[in-house]
Amino acid sequence: MSLFRLDASIREDGSTSRALADLVEKHWQETAPDAPVSRRHIGVNPLPSDAWATALAAGATSDTDRTEQQRQALTLASTLIDELDQADAYLFAVPLYNFGPSQHFKTYVDLVTTDPRMAPGTATVTAGKPGVLVTVQGGNYSPGTPKEGWDHATDWMRRILEDVWHIDLRIVSREFTLVGVNPALDAFTDMADQIKGDAEHRAREHGRSLTIQNRAA
Amino acid sequence: MSLFRLDASIREDGSTSRALADLVEKHWQETAPDAPVSRRHIGVNPLPSDAWATALAAGATSDTDRTEQQRQALTLASTLIDELDQADAYLFAVPLYNFGPSQHFKTYVDLVTTDPRMAPGTATVTAGKPGVLVTVQGGNYSPGTPKEGWDHATDWMRRILEDVWHIDLRIVSREFTLVGVNPALDAFTDMADQIKGDAEHRAREHGRSLTIQNRAA
Numbered sequence: 109m110s111l112f113r114l115d116a117s118i119r120e121d122g123s124t125s126r127a128l129a130d131l132v133e134k135h136w137q138e139t140a141p142d143a144p145v146s147r148r149h150i151g152v153n154p155l156p157s158d159a160w161a162t163a164l165a166a167g168a169t170s171d172t173d174r175t176e177q178q179r180q181a182l183t184l185a186s187t188l189i190d191e192l193d194q195a196d197a198y199l200f201a202v203p204l205y206n207f208g209p210s211q212h213f214k215t216y217v218d219l220v221t222t223d224p225r226m227a228p229g230t231a232t233v234t235a236g237k238p239g240v241l242v243t244v245q246g247g248n249y250s251p252g253t254p255k256e257g258w259d260h261a262t263d264w265m266r267r268i269l270e271d272v273w274h275i276d277l278r279i280v281s282r283e284f285t286l287v288g289v290n291p292a293l294d295a296f297t298d299m300a301d302q303i304k305g306d307a308e309h310r311a312r313e314h315g316r317s318l319t320i321q322n323r324a325a
Numbered sequence: 326m327s328l329f330r331l332d333a334s335i336r337e338d339g340s341t342s343r344a345l346a347d348l349v350e351k352h353w354q355e356t357a358p359d360a361p362v363s364r365r366h367i368g369v370n371p372l373p374s375d376a377w378a379t380a381l382a383a384g385a386t387s388d389t390d391r392t393e394q395q396r397q398a399l400t401l402a403s404t405l406i407d408e409l410d411q412a413d414a415y416l417f418a419v420p421l422y423n424f425g426p427s428q429h430f431k432t433y434v435d436l437v438t439t440d441p442r443m444a445p446g447t448a449t450v451t452a453g454k455p456g457v458l459v460t461v462q463g464g465n466y467s468p469g470t471p472k473e474g475w476d477h478a479t480d481w482m483r484r485i486l487e488d489v490w491h492i493d494l495r496i497v498s499r500e501f502t503l504v505g506v507n508p509a510l511d512a513f514t515d516m517a518d519q520i521k522g523d524a525e526h527r528a529r530e531h532g533r534s535l536t537i538q539n540r541a542a
Contacts, residue, residue, distance in 0.1 A: 118378040208431055218422060264424060268425075
């Protein structure tokens, strides 16, 4: 029962997505003591910005004609898929940045998707395995708020993780992480505390559920 | 009357977004002969994957304490904003990739947004200027199609270009660019031809409109 954890925050200290994911991991570990965790920090150690296009070009080139750079891109893609293949469960911690997906997570998805083991329309090595997506947002883009609809990341991440990679996904989201940081949001302190508490509750719950295959909805 | 053009396709030959943007540019140029065009090809010459986080860290560091890497990231961000500031009109050609935004365009937006001249909630150097966004999709994600809702990029790009950067934006989109490439889509040949023709019509029309400030909706 091993876990693959991916963090996309560009911060190490003070990252709210990391803190929530730590909670998921801790409660998963209580159900699976001594189980191994493999990790990748794509926000802090980003994948090269030309790896995806290079891997695609390599895929269209016969093995003997590939450049050294193309071989490296294929090796990197293959390493990423091995990490997914070898894990029994997943934890993705990906913040909303500028109202859209993390650039580093999009780069990761693009590169992973070049491999035949993870291409759209295939069985994928991740199919049916349990996963948790932790996502955090500085503001609040929930239904009924003035900026409803400004979260353009979560639906895309669900599309990839659920519909393309076929992961059995649960989501832990926390809005208003800038309350307490940006004084203009001080009026929302109580609401933000409630949101934080709810998110932590879900993090514990979904962390424990990661060992359960075919979890009920 | 100068134009700034940005291409995010990872291909040079056979890129359908480039071909449509060429048409926009050609018809803009007929209305503004000899006007200069500045260009950036972020799909082929990608921005470094650590520039955004480095620029953010630089912004939180006093000038005298900045590292050489931080200075370079700020200089790069500043160059990108100068390109936007000095242009009178914009042409963005950005394909849909893996059902979401181009990783390279997201990286560009993140880096541009670090500069006080382009931050969310500010007047921005692009405000009120005319622009065209060209976007292309291999499949068809329009309302009524089986994959309606799988385009998770266009709404986010509009959000940034219109609501955050305040560009007076027109859109040229072309779906089904894989018809004629992927034999499984051969049944849609007539529909794809119609879509292509409509897109080219809009490209010509919106190209001509780029010289007109405050275009009627």
